Amino acid sequence: xxxxxxxxxxxxxxxxxxxxxxxxxxxxxxxxxxxxxxxxxxxxxxxxxxxxxxxxxxxxxxxxxxxxxxxxxxxxxxxxxxxxxxxxxxxxxxxxxxxxxxxxxxxxxxxxxxxxxxxxxxxxxxxxxxxxxxxxxxxxxxxxxxxxxxxxxxxxxxxxxxxxxxxxxxxxxxxxxxxx
Amino acid sequence: xxxxxxxxxxxxxxxxxxxxxxxxxxxxxxxxxxxxxxxxxxxxxxxxxxxxxxxxxxxxxxxxxxxxxxxxxxxxxxxxxxxxxxxxxxxxxxxxxxxxxxxxxxxxxxxxxxxxxxxxxxxxxxxxxxxxxxxxxxxxxxxxxxxxxxxxxxxxxxxxxxxxxxxxxxxxxxxxxxxxxxxxxxxxxxxxxxxxxxxxxxxxxxxxxxxxxxxxxxxxxxxxxxxxxxxxxxxxxxxxxxxxxxxxxxxxxxxxxxxxxxxxxxxxxxxxxxxxxxxxxxxxxxxxxxxxxxxxxxxxxxxxxxxxxxxxxxxxxxxxxxxxxxxxxxxxxxxxxxxxxxxxxxxxxxxxxxxxxxxxxxxxxxxx
Numbered sequence: 120x121x122x123x124x125x126x127x128x129x130x131x132x133x134x135x136x137x138x139x140x141x142x143x144x145x146x147x148x149x150x151x152x153x154x155x156x157x158x159x160x161x162x163x164x165x166x167x168x169x170x171x172x173x174x175x176x177x178x179x180x181x182x183x184x185x186x187x188x189x190x191x192x193x194x195x196x197x198x199x200x201x202x203x204x205x206x207x208x209x210x211x212x213x214x215x216x217x218x219x220x221x222x223x224x225x226x227x228x229x230x231x232x233x234x235x236x237x238x239x240x241x242x243x244x245x246x247x248x249x250x251x252x253x254x255x256x257x258x259x260x261x262x263x264x265x266x267x268x269x270x271x272x273x274x275x276x277x278x279x280x281x282x283x284x285x286x287x288x289x290x291x292x293x294x295x296x297x298x299x
Numbered sequence: 300x301x302x303x304x305x306x307x308x309x310x311x312x313x314x315x316x317x318x319x320x321x322x323x324x325x326x327x328x329x330x331x332x333x334x335x336x337x338x339x340x341x342x343x344x345x346x347x348x349x350x351x352x353x354x355x356x357x358x359x360x361x362x363x364x365x366x367x368x369x370x371x372x373x374x375x376x377x378x379x380x381x382x383x384x385x386x387x388x389x390x391x392x393x394x395x396x397x398x399x400x401x402x403x404x405x406x407x408x409x410x411x412x413x414x415x416x417x418x419x420x421x422x423x424x425x426x427x428x429x430x431x432x433x434x435x436x437x438x439x440x441x442x443x444x445x446x447x448x449x450x451x452x453x454x455x456x457x458x459x460x461x462x463x464x465x466x467x468x469x470x471x472x473x474x475x476x477x478x479x480x481x482x483x484x485x486x487x488x489x490x491x492x493x494x495x496x497x498x499x500x501x502x503x504x505x506x507x508x509x510x511x512x513x514x515x516x517x518x519x520x521x522x523x524x525x526x527x528x529x530x531x532x533x534x535x536x537x538x539x540x541x542x543x544x545x546x547x548x549x550x551x552x553x554x555x556x557x558x559x560x561x562x563x564x565x566x567x568x569x570x571x572x573x574x575x576x577x578x579x580x581x582x583x584x585x586x587x588x589x590x591x592x593x594x595x596x597x598x599x600x601x602x603x604x605x606x607x608x609x610x611x612x613x614x615x616x617x618x619x620x621x622x623x624x625x626x627x628x629x630x631x632x633x634x635x636x637x638x639x640x641x642x643x644x645x646x647x648x649x650x651x652x653x654x655x656x657x658x659x660x661x662x663x664x665x666x667x
Contacts (some may be wrong), residue, residue, distance in 0.1 A: 164531070167527070171519055171523075171524055174519045175517070175520075178481070178518055182481035182482055182484050182485040183481055183484045185488070187485055188484065188485055188486075188488020191488055192488045192489050192490050192493050195493055195497075196490075196492065196493045196496055199493070199496040199497060199500050200496070202500050203496075203500050206500070
């Protein structure tokens with residue numbers, strides 16, 4: 120232990136001397152052109168190395184102190200209890216808060232995304248169908264074989280489209296708004 | 300001066316980003332294991348049991364040596380054992396002619412809090428050894444465990460001695476009553492109630508907490524020293540690349556399953572049950588005296604993660620006739636990645652295993 124303390128004292132002295140005497144001296148000499156940059160750099164690194172050793176020794180001594188262990192344990196225990204409280208409050212408050220503000224849940228957003236994707240696919244399908252119909256309309260009637268049925272792609276079931284009665288309701292509302 | 304500020308600032312920003320990612324990972328599932336760097340030695344995953352993905356590294360040419368199972372620790376990603384060309388344990392073993400199997404532990408999720416030594420040893424490791432036995436058509440497998448993996452290896456070898464040909468411990472934390480490493484002294488203050496609070500709050504021990512533990516081992520170095528060293532070593536060829544890769548590994552912490560965390564903290568760290576012969580895994584008590592195969596105990600002389608005194612008692616507690624300590628003058632990581640270790644240590648280790656494969660009579664125990 121005495122040897123360890125002696126090392127720390129040595130390092131403190133080295134660091135203090137390097138930063139207060141040697142480094143300013145070496146830097147001044149270098150600035151005046153009578154010293155080398157290398158000397159100043161070496162002195163700075165010596166001071167730095169000694170400081171790191173001192174800092175490390177201080178931390179190690181702190182860790183070895185029995186009081187540090189007790190403080191660490193109690194602080195961690197308190198922090199964990201607060202974390203548990205925070206988790207519990209968050210878990211309780213947020214579902215209710217979401218409901219009150221009308222914020223959608225993650226699953227509702229996912230469902231909406233799926234509906235969106237389905238509608239986009241349906242629009243693409245309609246566009247393709249339109250193209251086919253336009254092409255067939257543009258063909259001269261003499262070349263059309265009327266005995267064969269026209270190739271029209273099948274439409275998928277429109278699961279997400281509004282039912283007919285809802286559409287008529289919307290149409291009525293619009294008509295009312297526009298004064299028809 | 301400007302370069303210095305730039306280098307240090309850039310490294311510090313990278314480190315902060317990694318730290319934040321580590322924190323985020325601690326709160327989310329599953330852990331992104333695909334962020335590992337590309338492997339130095341090609342491998343194939345040959346089996347998956349529970350939380351263990353078994354990797355196979357083929358030896359070049361026809362394999363004539365016994366298979367080696369590398370058991371890696373459960374706290375970080377295993378790419379440190381296949382780090383860089385010329386600094387890879389896997390490469391060293393395969394080049395020598397050993398078919399190598401490596402345990403790539405799948406990070407536990409919130410559903411795996413029940414997993415303890417019983418699940419990891421009696422299920423995952425046992426099945427991995429059975430898989431190797433079938434694939435290699437052999438009865439016994441050589442086991443090489445690193446750090447916490449060494450501890451799992453010791454427990455496995457003591458429970459299933461008939462399936463192990465050689466046991467090699469690399470930086471084995473065996474005597475956990477040793478408090479020479481300052482952070483261990485600090486950790487000794489952790490009460491069983493606080494350990495239970497950690498697992499009741501998070502389920503598992505989160506990755507960020509493990510990262511904090513490693514950082515606390517050398518706070519001055521991790522906060523500042525390593526970045527300053529990076530600047531000072533800027534002229535050294537390849538230093539910056541190795542530094543970046545090493546940082547990636549340092550920040551690759553994974554959560555530790557809740558039950559295992561409790562066993563490590565209370566049964567092993569607090570009560571030192573493995574060394575005292577009191578550790579219970581499943582229905583069996585772990586008795587190190589049941590280890591009779593040749594044992595090689597590799598210790599880093601300057602190890603600041605597992606103190607050499609913690610590894611040294613191994614030979615006194617096993618019944619093997621052929622047993623040896625190998626003290627090598629490097630630190631904890633140096634055993635796996637230093638160029639000195641790959642020039643001097645690993646050829647010796649390979650030779651030690653190969654020598655014993657030819658069924659020569661056991662040599663008396665020694666300490667090197």
